[in-house]
Amino acid sequence: MSSTHNAVTAGRPSGRSAVAVPQLIADARAGSPRAVARLITLVEEASPLLREVMAALMPHTGHARIVGLTGSPGVGKSTSTSALVTELRKQGQRVAVLAVDPSSPFSGGALLGDRVRMSLHATDPDVYIRSMASRGHLGGLSWATPQALRVLDAAGFDTILLETVGVGQSEVEVAGLADTTLVLLAPGMGDGIQAAKAGILEIGDVYVVNKADRDGAAQVSRDLRGMLSHSERAADAWKRPILKTVAQEGTGVAEVVEAIDAHRAYLEATGELARRRTKRARVEVEEIALGELRRRWGAVSGSAELDMLAARVATAQLDPYAAADELLKDR
Amino acid sequence: MSSTHNAVTAGRPSGRSAVAVPQLIADARAGSPRAVARLITLVEEASPLLREVMAALMPHTGHARIVGLTGSPGVGKSTSTSALVTELRKQGQRVAVLAVDPSSPFSGGALLGDRVRMSLHATDPDVYIRSMASRGHLGGLSWATPQALRVLDAAGFDTILLETVGVGQSEVEVAGLADTTLVLLAPGMGDGIQAAKAGILEIGDVYVVNKADRDGAAQVSRDLRGMLSHSERAADAWKRPILKTVAQEGTGVAEVVEAIDAHRAYLEATGELARRRTKRARVEVEEIALGELRRRWGAVSGSAELDMLAARVATAQLDPYAAADELLKDR
Numbered sequence: 001m002s003s004t005h006n007a008v009t010a011g012r013p014s015g016r017s018a019v020a021v022p023q024l025i026a027d028a029r030a031g032s033p034r035a036v037a038r039l040i041t042l043v044e045e046a047s048p049l050l051r052e053v054m055a056a057l058m059p060h061t062g063h064a065r066i067v068g069l070t071g072s073p074g075v076g077k078s079t080s081t082s083a084l085v086t087e088l089r090k091q092g093q094r095v096a097v098l099a100v101d102p103s104s105p106f107s108g109g110a111l112l113g114d115r116v117r118m119s120l121h122a123t124d125p126d127v128y129i130r131s132m133a134s135r136g137h138l139g140g141l142s143w144a145t146p147q148a149l150r151v152l153d154a155a156g157f158d159t160i161l162l163e164t165v166g167v168g169q170s171e172v173e174v175a176g177l178a179d180t181t182l183v184l185l186a187p188g189m190g191d192g193i194q195a196a197k198a199g200i201l202e203i204g205d206v207y208v209v210n211k212a213d214r215d216g217a218a219q220v221s222r223d224l225r226g227m228l229s230h231s232e233r234a235a236d237a238w239k240r241p242i243l244k245t246v247a248q249e250g251t252g253v254a255e256v257v258e259a260i261d262a263h264r265a266y267l268e269a270t271g272e273l274a275r276r277r278t279k280r281a282r283v284e285v286e287e288i289a290l291g292e293l294r295r296r297w298g299a300v301s302g303s304a305e306l307d308m309l310a311a312r313v314a315t316a317q318l319d320p321y322a323a324a325d326e327l328l329k330d331r
Numbered sequence: 332m333s334s335t336h337n338a339v340t341a342g343r344p345s346g347r348s349a350v351a352v353p354q355l356i357a358d359a360r361a362g363s364p365r366a367v368a369r370l371i372t373l374v375e376e377a378s379p380l381l382r383e384v385m386a387a388l389m390p391h392t393g394h395a396r397i398v399g400l401t402g403s404p405g406v407g408k409s410t411s412t413s414a415l416v417t418e419l420r421k422q423g424q425r426v427a428v429l430a431v432d433p434s435s436p437f438s439g440g441a442l443l444g445d446r447v448r449m450s451l452h453a454t455d456p457d458v459y460i461r462s463m464a465s466r467g468h469l470g471g472l473s474w475a476t477p478q479a480l481r482v483l484d485a486a487g488f489d490t491i492l493l494e495t496v497g498v499g500q501s502e503v504e505v506a507g508l509a510d511t512t513l514v515l516l517a518p519g520m521g522d523g524i525q526a527a528k529a530g531i532l533e534i535g536d537v538y539v540v541n542k543a544d545r546d547g548a549a550q551v552s553r554d555l556r557g558m559l560s561h562s563e564r565a566a567d568a569w570k571r572p573i574l575k576t577v578a579q580e581g582t583g584v585a586e587v588v589e590a591i592d593a594h595r596a597y598l599e600a601t602g603e604l605a606r607r608r609t610k611r612a613r614v615e616v617e618e619i620a621l622g623e624l625r626r627r628w629g630a631v632s633g634s635a636e637l638d639m640l641a642a643r644v645a646t647a648q649l650d651p652y653a654a655a656d657e658l659l660k661d662r
Contacts, residue, residue, distance in 0.1 A: 055650040062647055143651070274645065281651065282641035286632060288655035297624055301617060310613035314605065316393055319386040320474070320612065324619035 021052050028155045029060060033128055039151045040098075043144050044132055054147060060154035064096075067260055068162045068178030070171055070200060075186040076210040080247040081163050085121055087253045093158035099131040100145055100164055100174055128157065143287035145174050146280050169199060176203040177280045179273060180263045182256070184208050185224065187216030201227055204240060206259045212244035212252065238266050300327055352383050359486045360391060364459055370482045371429075374475050375463055385478060391485035395427075398591055399493045399509030401502055401531060406517040407541040411578040412494050416458055418584045424489040430462040431476055431495055431505055459488065474618035476505050477611050500530060507534040508611045510604060511594045513587070515539050516555065518547030532558055535571060537590045543575035543583065569597050631658055 019027075019038070027035035042049055067084075071077050081097055088095045121127040132148055145162070152160045162178050164171040175181050183204035188211075207228075209220050221242050228240055241259050245252035267273035300306065309323040318326075350358075350369070358366035373380055398415075402408050412428055419426045452458040463479055476493070483491045493509050495502040506512050514535035538559075540551050552573050559571055572590050576583035598604035631637065640657055643649040649657075 051650075051652040054652060058647045058650050146651075274642070277645035278638070278642045281644035281654075282637060284651045285641055285644060285654040285658065286637060288651055289631060289658045290628065292655060292659055293624060293628055297621065300620060306613060306617060307609070310616055311605070311609045313612035313616060314608035316389045319382075319389050320477075320615045320619055321382040321385060323612075323616040324623060327616065327620045328623055 021049060021056060025053070025056050025060075025154070028151070031125070031156070033125075036096075036128055036151060036155050037130065039155075040130055040132060040148050043147045043151065046144075050147065054150065057150050057154040060156075061150055062153070064149075064153040064157050064160050065180070065260075065264055066149055066153075066160045066162055066178045068164070068175035068181040068203075069184060070164045070175035070181065070203070071184030071186075072189060074189055075184045076247050077163060077184055080182075080184055080208065080210055080245065080253075081161055082121070083245070083247040083250050083253045084161060084256065085127055086250065087257050088159050089121075089124065089127065091257075094126040094156060095128075096152040096155075096157040096160045097127075097129040098145075098148055098152060098160060098162050099129075100148075100162065101131075101171075128152070128155075142173075143284045143291075145177055146284035149177070149280075172199045172203055177283065179267060179276055180205045180260050182206050182208055182260075184210055185220055186211040187214045187220050201231065205238065205263050206256065207240060207242045208252075208256055209242065209244050210247050213246050217244060238263060303327075352380060352387060356384070356387050356391075356485070359482070362456070362487070364456075367459055367482060367486050368461065370486075371461055371463060371479050374478045374482065377475075381478065385481065388481050388485040391487075392481055393484070395480075395484040395488050395491050396511070396591075396595055397480055397484075397491045397493055397509045399495070399506035399512040399534075400515065401495045401506035401512065401534070402515030402517075403520060405520055406515045407578050408494060408515055411515055411539065411541055411576065411584075412492055413452070414576070414578040414581050414584045415492060415587065416452055417581065418588050419490050420452075420455065420458065422588075425457040425487060426459075426490050426492065427483040427486075427488040428458075428460040428492045428494060429476075429479055429483060430460075431479075431493065432462075432502075459483070459486075473504075474615045474622075476508055477615040480508070480611075503530045503534055508614065510598060510607055511536045511591050513537050513539055513591075515541055516551055517542040518545045518551050532562065536569065536594050537587065538571060538573045539583075539587055540573065540575050541578050544577050548575060569594060634658075 019035075024035050024038060028039055039053060042053060047053075069077060069081055069084075085095050085097065121129065130148075132144065149160060149162065162175065164174045181203050183200050183206070185207065186209065207224055209217050209224070211217065221244065224242055228242075243252060243255050243259060245256060247253065264273075267276070306327060309318065309326055312318040313320050313323050350366075355366050355369060359370055370384060373384060378384075400408060400412060400415075416426050416428065452460065461479075463475065480491060480493065493506065495505045512534050514531050514537070516538065517540065538555055540548050540555070542548065552575065555573055559573075574583060574586050574590060576587060578584065595604075598607070637658055640649065640654040644651050644654050
């Protein structure tokens with residue numbers, strides 16, 4: 001690889017100086033938000049440097065706890081994320097927020113949310129907030145979320161809040177990549193049924209009924225309790241708590257952090273943490289390998305060799321299966 | 332391969348005796364319609380025997396001329412096919428009709444057409460009519476049409492009429508696999524515009540305005556002539572004729588056969604025949620290779636090896652790209 005390929009401008013306008021990958025990683029680990037941003041931009045842009053970046057990050061990973069947040073629009077997801085950041089900061093933790101919209105190629109909505117939250121945490125050097133553009137829900141960027149999480153883990157954050165934007169199956173899948181997944185609901189939105197539809201109930205470890213000071217909060221809790229009882233797990237398994245918050249005022253947020261800690265202890269005690277992290281790595285490795293196969297196929301499909309083999313099949317010198325074998329040989 | 336795999340029951344109900352592939356091919360070449368039917372059923376069912384069957388058929392291929400017929404519903408496609416069969420039989424040719432609906436997993440419509448046509452040619456041992464079920468338009472069976480054509484070619488038919496059922500891009504693609512492609516139109520259907528939309532104009536070698544005794548037939552010819560002039564090819568290229576028929580009465584059908592013969596002479600004189608047959612083989616080989624890659628991917632994606640590699644990535648012993656390399660090694 002040439003030195004040009006080893007230098008990073010991270011897709012910024014020209015004029016920004018290039019930085020070598022090892023220096024960028026050292027800077028990110030030393031607390032530079034700009035270096036972290038550049039590394040995540042490399043992920044977002046599917047940079048050819050990612051192979052080198054990921055290999056270099058590996059030795060520095062495994063510390064962060066990753067907490068997923070999901071829920072329908074209007075449940076107060078951004079406000080809850082902000083309140084959780086405040087609570088975790090009280091404990092002295094370094095906190096990163098990664099907002100991913102797996103159903104949209106644009107990060108506009110997430111960026112709007114960023115601005116609101118930035119106003120609360122913008123001056124705190126131990127809080128890093130980033131939205132990541134995703135490129136459609138057809139699987140092309142399934143490796144991107146695990147890689148962005150790896151960047152933040154290696155950069156030394158204690159907790160990473162993985163917030164999914166939008167609704168649907170792909171959102172649920174992204175949130176499911178976390179160590180602990182919070183499902184947020186709120187009264188007056190028919191959330192119980194919506195949540196069940198989206199498969200959210202399957203992935204939650206901790207359930208939070210936000211806007212708990214409003215009419216109907218108790219009903220949402222009861223409905224949810226009823227639904228969870230239908231899918232209750234084994235006797236020794238984690239009992240999924242249903243908590244109430246008023247995120248706007250910070251009410252109940254400390255209890256949510258306690259529940260996250262309790263779930264973490266459960267994960268470690270049972271070996272479930274390793275299982276979840278393996279699942280996350282599985283998604284990433286599988287997607288990288290699939291991308292490589294797609295690349296190989298492109299080379300096969302457009303090749304002069306295919307033309308030559310097809311001509312031999314057309315003139316009955318070769319049968320089509322033998323031609324296909326030949327085409328795939330050494331690939 | 333076990334002897335069970337080398338025996339053919341062609342998906343028929345039990346009780347039918349199994350036949351070895353070489354015998355089946357010998358029977359098909361000796362004129363057995365039942366043997367031809369069984370071989371095409373193997374294609375239709377994507378039988379694992381196809382590799383052996385196609386290799387054995389290769390030496391017997393290259394004789395048949397393949398004529399595609401396409402056109403919107405209502406132009407009289409089945410009637411025209413039947414009239415062409417009658418005309419070709421007058422010349423003493425053995426004729427096969429293969430009706431393919433690439434847009435539907437069911438062959439119901441095609442089978443209905445079969446019954447109508449069978450009533451005219453059912454007692455003629457030198458006419459073979461068959462509809463082939465296709466399984467969706469997402470590319471899974473693109474190799475099937477070339478393979479069914481190979482069965483009929485090897486069975487010794489002089490002309491194979493490849494009739495596509497339904498409308499749309501996939502129909503156009505299938506018709507385009509022929510040596511000579513007939514595009515059928517009729518007055519009073521807005522066919523000119525529809526044909527242009529479906530890309531039919533691009534693939535036609537001979538244009539036939541059927542139901543030429545009806546009002547508007549001359550207008551359809553003029554509109555078509557105007558459209559073709561916009562996409563006229565080089566001076567030495569084939570001049571695409573526009574013919575008129577009343578297929579129901581057999582009027583003009585002899586002229587269509589003459590145009591097919593003239594186009595055949597053009598194909599042979601210019602080397603275009605070899606190019607078209609190579610294109611057909613290219614589609615087939617490419618689809619077989621893609622199917623093999625999909626099979627390999629299934630084995631990768633579901634493997635215990637992936638789980639093991641993911642566990643090493645999750646514990647930072649291996650980076651995800653190295654894991655993907657390992658996964659794809661020797662595949």
